[in-house]
Amino acid sequence: MTLNTSRSTFQNKTPSSVSCEVCMNKTCLIKRNLQTLSNSKFVNQKRTLQIKKGQQFIIEGAPVNGLYFVKQGKVKVFRTGINGKEHIVRFANEGEIIGHRGFGTGDSYSIGAIALEHSVLCCFSKQMLQDVLLENPRFSYDMMLFYANELNKSEAKVKSLSQMMVRERVADMLLYINRKFGSTNGFINLPLSRKEYADYTGTSDEQIIRIFSALKKEKLIIARGKKIGILNIDALKKEISAHNFFLDS
Amino acid sequence: MTLNTSRSTFQNKTPSSVSCEVCMNKTCLIKRNLQTLSNSKFVNQKRTLQIKKGQQFIIEGAPVNGLYFVKQGKVKVFRTGINGKEHIVRFANEGEIIGHRGFGTGDSYSIGAIALEHSVLCCFSKQMLQDVLLENPRFSYDMMLFYANELNKSEAKVKSLSQMMVRERVADMLLYINRKFGSTNGFINLPLSRKEYADYTGTSDEQIIRIFSALKKEKLIIARGKKIGILNIDALKKEISAHNFFLDS
DNA sequence: AATAATAAGTAATAATACTTAGTTTTTAAA
DNA sequence: TTTAAAAACTAAGTATTATTACTTATTATT
Structure with a gap:
């Protein structure tokens, strides 16, 4: 397994890109807000990435360059702890978002992410997302709900580990x-x-x-x-x- | 310690209410968005609650009726586990939000909250907040950031408990x-x-x-x-x- | 003020989890 | 296909944590 940087993966735009309008992934938060976002150039600005099984596409500590939406495939999201020991935060399925925590704490990812099988990811830049979030309250609200759900899950896990x-x-x-x-x-x-x-x-x-x-x-x-x-x-x-x-x- | 229901506490409006415009708590997310929200009737619709030390103001499982912003005081937020054993999710200080997880998963609070000292809380109804969030992208975005920050903290705690x-x-x-x-x-x-x-x-x-x-x-x-x-x-x-x-x- | 209840503290024991040391099986590389 | 490396497996030993059983101190109630 070679460690590709986010940047080099980022440039690997393939001919299998599908625009958000015709994408069949109905669980994706972008897809669900497409009507609201349709006047925006936003949805045409994504990059579609093919990620091989075992390939790491987010490096912990790297600058946040965007959010990844899983179009197809499965991903594990992890943090590295003491002695390089890995802690898996969660598994992500199709329609789910990766790298979303970078929105909160600053400029670098606090997690890493590796594809568990061949996966297709749609990547939107952080700047672009911020702009469109600030224009579209419905979309912002849905993103907020997404985070609230993730928070609930995380806290359930805290409880599990505690008790x-x-x-x-x-x-x-x-x-x-x-x-x-x-x-x-x-x-x-x-x-x-x-x-x-x-x-x-x-x-x-x-x-x-x-x-x-x-x-x-x-x-x-x-x-x-x-x-x-x-x-x-x-x-x-x-x-x-x-x-x-x-x-x- | 008597268990007051959220409802009865909710009606306990005191003459010490201070409108958001003149409130001195600069860390509050509402206060920080006041300019954006100033055309809204929203900020006049809050309730200010006096909570005694040891008083529980959010009951786990109770219907979500609003979010609490801590104007003054300190609060512990907890979940109850096996055999009634309590797990403290976090402590909240002035300017922080309580009950925000109810936005994600539905109609009931997944946590309880108890004041650790005499506290003053500002409570906004969920419906009112939803309405204003859907009107104000800047405010929505800030709420989203708040959740993203909470998620990062929660995951740090997961890591701590794991390793x-x-x-x-x-x-x-x-x-x-x-x-x-x-x-x-x-x-x-x-x-x-x-x-x-x-x-x-x-x-x-x-x-x-x-x-x-x-x-x-x-x-x-x-x-x-x-x-x-x-x-x-x-x-x-x-x-x-x-x-x-x-x-x- | 006296009493009761609760919290803090200590020590010993039991239970759980981790670590070490191997063997066997599976996977990856040559 | 063979070899090497990694993963899965098992057992035993060690360390950590929880539980139990007390005593003492503090807080709440009468």
Whole structure:
């Protein structure tokens, strides 16, 4: 895996660009505000990027140059902590926004982002977005709601890390991943390494492996290589039922 | 401590109401957008509430009726978890907003809020705020930025809970509280119970007590009843320096 | 002022999680 | 295809944290 800088990726405009008007991704916040934004040159100013599996397209600490909207594919968003240890903040699916935190705290990204599979991203520059946000209250309001939703999710995760034991967090995470990405033939649509599960859950690889091993023995999950399938979703839900919440996708 | 409902508190309009135009609180987001909002009837539609120390003014799960802006005082915002155990999401100071997460997920508050000292709050109804946000892009944009900042803070806390040991988290928290609320005569301006420190840090009372005891022995902090003072701020910072970050206030 | 309740503190024990050290399997590179 | 590297797996040992059981001090109530 080579580390491409955001800048070099930025210039990699491909002939597969699709304008926002004809894009089929209905969950995208830009798409949903297209009527409001239609008088703006804004929607013609995006760049569409093809990102290979494993490719990093946002470097932590790099200057914020824009927001990425996931047109297709899956992405993990992470922060690097002590000793280079990675913490996965969230997984992003189609229609979701990456790099949005840079709007708040200044000029650099506080996160990194890597594609988990081949992905197509639409990138809008920060300056352009700021301008159009300041012109379009409806769009601004929708962006605000997006952030409010992200904040709720983040705080649910804070609670999970504070009050759940590791096994509970693992159960919670499997339910979340399953709900967010769905399953095919009984296996969750996003194969992740044990390390990635650990980085998301805030524990070690070995702990994940140990808990998966136990869950497999207890017939709650099944594994085929990196693919994980949930066999008994109710039992998994029961693991966390005392906590009375699920992470929203 | 009696639990007043938000509704009854809501009606408790006092003669000490001050209009936004003459309010001296310069950090308030409404105040900062006053020029933009001046044509709106909006700023005359707030309610000013006097909240006693220990009084709960937001009940988790209650319908969202508005946002609270802290004119004066200090507040803790919490979520209730397993077995009624409380998790403190954050502390809020003057000029800060409470209840803002209700904008994202629907009709009820996902948090509770209690005044840590006598506090004065300005409350704007959700409907009114939505209307004015949809009319004023500058204000909407500023609200969006506020949420983006809150999201960054929340994610820093996620990272802290994932990767720091309890002692490190305690050091981090003391630095944060000290920075946010300041000190007088060598003691942090917000006396908290050991339970509250624990609820914020995501550990048990006894663990807090144990770590405070150790930090006192090592001359890093001093305690007078519930008041805590930092004696050696550099040593405290050194406890978390390997993690390369501070929680922003 | 006296009493009751709660919070702070301490020590010991139990439970949980992390780390280390290996082996086996899978994936990537040559 | 072979080899090397990385990931997955397992077990054992160590460290951290939570829980339990008290005592003491402080705060709230009567």
